[in-house]
Amino acid sequence: MSINPDDLPGRMQRQEASAFDDFSKTFGPRLFRLFRFLGASAADAEALAVSCITDVALKVDRFTPQGPGSFWKWVSRIARRAWIDARRERTVALPLTDHDLAASDLPEPPAGVAEAVEEALSHLSTVDQEIVRSHYLVEELPLVEIAQNLQMEATTVRGRHHRLRPRLRALLADSPAIDEYWQARLRKPSDTQTEDDHE
């Protein structure tokens, strides 16, 4: 049975036990993706997402519905605060910048990003897939280490990585949601910075 996220706060306010399970299943992965998108390591994103699950549930009595999608907007505001606090207190690796403090809303990953990335990766060679997965998706290994794992020269892996980036961008643009996201970023260049401005 599918879960309507906008039904969750009312059910949680009534303290229906199943609502808390549904909330964790629906919003946990979404929060994890959001923190990863913003630049958190997998471990930091996990800790932040799990912490947000408790924090949001403890505050849910203060939520007032304001139309479809308003619950996620409210949750993401709490997540933004957690993200800024964690960076300010240096409990995550990325330091806080003036841009983070000035941004009124966190940029969010476009819908269906995981599916779009998998589809794009399927068009790459096995080696290039391994480079992308190891460098960005799973372990975030440095290219030098990936080269060792693949028993290749570091310069070769670096060259492959350099060439596959524009290809991957083009492949991802086949997804309407991602293409729209990139077009929007081009229109609002100040919102594109999520990690390139760190100290």
Next chain:
Amino acid sequence: MTMSEDFNDHGPNDEREADPQLAGLLRAASPEPPNFLAKCQGAAHTAMALLQMRRISQRMSPPFMGVSAYLRGLAAAASVDLSSVLVWAGLSPARLDEPADQSFGTAWARLALALRLSAREAQLHLRLTFADEVHLELWPSLGAELRSEQGGADALARCESFLDSAAKTWSEDVRGRLRASESAFWAAYRKAAAQDGPA
């Protein structure tokens, strides 16, 4: 691993910095760590336990009990497992039976805010924890004060005054830990209260 640790000798420290938009999308597509959903579910269950304890606490007038007895009483009345709640606050369950200190004050601040206790009431519970430790008999002395003329008008104030007087006779060790735990409590309470505003 932090971004800056991804060293290579051919250019920027991190190849991902060259295209932060692409890096963000790829990270957002990364798989969740093992047991992530179980951790989210545990976090939601902890929140639900705290909400049930909060509901009980809001139905009763502040009891003159130390933190440990108060939390155990709330958990029993709400029929919830206290251990996950304590761990969430940063306390091992065994700490409830050990002398309170600075870290106890910090954890109690987090719990008090989750239970929506006023700072004053929460501080009283903390002081009563030390009264329990020195086996201070609140009754019948405090009872006599409360029954006196205007004694019931502000029971909290009467209890605070009673404890202030009693604390002067406590050993330096106990008074030192009381000061340290209260200081930690206030610092954590104020900080968390500032972060706890409406989303």
